[in-house]
Amino acid sequence: MNPVTSTNSATSATSATSATSVTKGSATATPPTGSPAPAKPRTRPRGERGPLASVALHTTLLIAAAVAVLPPLWLLITSFKPKSEAFSTAVVKDFTLGNYDHVVNDTEFLSWVGNSLFVVGLTTVIGVFISATTGYAVSRFRFPGMRPLMWLLLITQMFPVAVLIVPLYNLLAGFGLLNQPMGLVLTYLTIAVPFSAWMMKGYFDTIPVEIDEAGRVDGLNPFGTFWRLVVPLAKPGLAVTGFYSFITGWAEVAYASAFMTGEENLTLAGGLQTFVNQYTSDWGSLTAAAVIVAVPAAVIFGFVQRHLVSGLTAGATKS
């Protein structure tokens, strides 16, 4: 197998699900044939609905879509209202960008964004880098210690924050890393590494083993195969894993709230809490900041979401 065809097979493996849906759609559209008796007047071709069923279907979906969209939409609307009108029910009332102006210029918001970008970005890069080889080894080799390792990764993923938070707090305090971005990076690695390794395993499983074998025949050792053949093919998988651990870290609350204090050290999840707490409730600033945080995350999410579920559920859909 030459590299060109192998690239095709790797990409087609990821888009296999959409292909099935296409063939299925066309299959259901064809009416059943071979019944010589005249069809009853009310029979419809397969895959078609009566008007009543269509209306019911669309109504249900519209309601569900409205429930899903309205809260974020309301957030957006509120962010354009003046501070004093945050709770007004009018959709447009004295349209203003004042909240955005205030958040960007008069608060620590930009340093929170900087902190978050630094912490989460570094975590993602380190996490994906060191977990890629593990994902590959677990996907390709049967070696003593593999099953315990997979268990370890699974169990670590479900570690409750509560088990680690106190010892990590003490550990970071001992190294003087409390309130330091580096401390939070270390902490987030506990989340990012097992998750990324698991996800990368799922992606490597979709790359045909023949590619490795071809590399081996051509005289590459396992590391060479991995680095020169598999990693280039797995770039989409690496990107998705990276993006997803980025989004996860971006939204982490517990560690960030516990380990970072002092307004200029906070990350976004902690910083936004300072707008609305028992002492103040500045909903105008909160909504504006929330919109600025949510839009890039949602856009990134839009790009990667198709690959997400296949990664998360890889173990199950394979067998």
Added chain:
Amino acid sequence: MAPHPGRLRRALSTHWYAWAMVAPVVAVIGVIVGYPLVRGMYLSTTNADEANVERTIGVNHIPATYESVGLDNYRAILDDGVFWDRLTWTVVWTVSCVGLSFVIGLALANMLNRKLRGRSFYRMALILPWAVPAFVSVFTWRLLFNEKKGVLNKILAGGGIDAIPWLNDPTWAKISVITVNVWLGVPFMLVAMLGGLQSIPGELYEAAEMDGASAWQRFRHITLPGLRTVSSTVVLISAIWTFNMFPVIFLLTRGGPGDATEILVTYAYRLSFVVSPRDFAGSAAWGVLILLLLSLFAVVYRRALRKQGEVW
């Protein structure tokens, strides 16, 4: 399995590259998960709190003075009603969140998995709650739930219904946190189920229809069995996520009113970072108990899966 010297060498020469590849992750997990875990287990058998741990005030370094108390912390927790109350609520919370979002997600996926005008529009709209960072959504819901001025109560007032204390009444607060978490969880279920539905071959449905199976029978005997593997995984994942769901509870109600909506994880957090003096040992003991519960759950679940023929 005593490692025979010859066998060990042979194992090394066949597997050294696999071991080398997993080494970084094993090392990292060992240092930043393993050490804190062992340390946490140790702390849970002491009486460490804010007042007696090692700390530095100004130039003075005060050494740790806490001491071992054996299993007293565990005994105290298990004898106290608080733990069992929190556990009951956590189970109710997990089961209802996972159950509701699974059923809603499955229903919506079935509706979307057919020829339909505006299919991609619906799909995008329905996934939106997953795309917005969870803490942002939780703040949004707090805005909507606001008792005096929130939109939801204003709408109710328009219909002549009294304001509902969404977050200030124990029962309503529980309903509210579950609602928000289901809202957050449905998109994941929906996308996973859609993937599962599309991997079921269309010929099965054709054959069933030829045999005169009704829509319900097709759903019951083709769709549900076809979704078994996907749904077992997503249920496991989302049960664990929900069990540990910190941000929703912490940001929506802070566990209140009182401790009505406090799940195990947030309660352990409260012990070590909110109450005064901070009870590090008690919190660590709660953490260990939570971990035991989760491992038990995972083992039982994996065993059930393996019985159905899944292997690794």
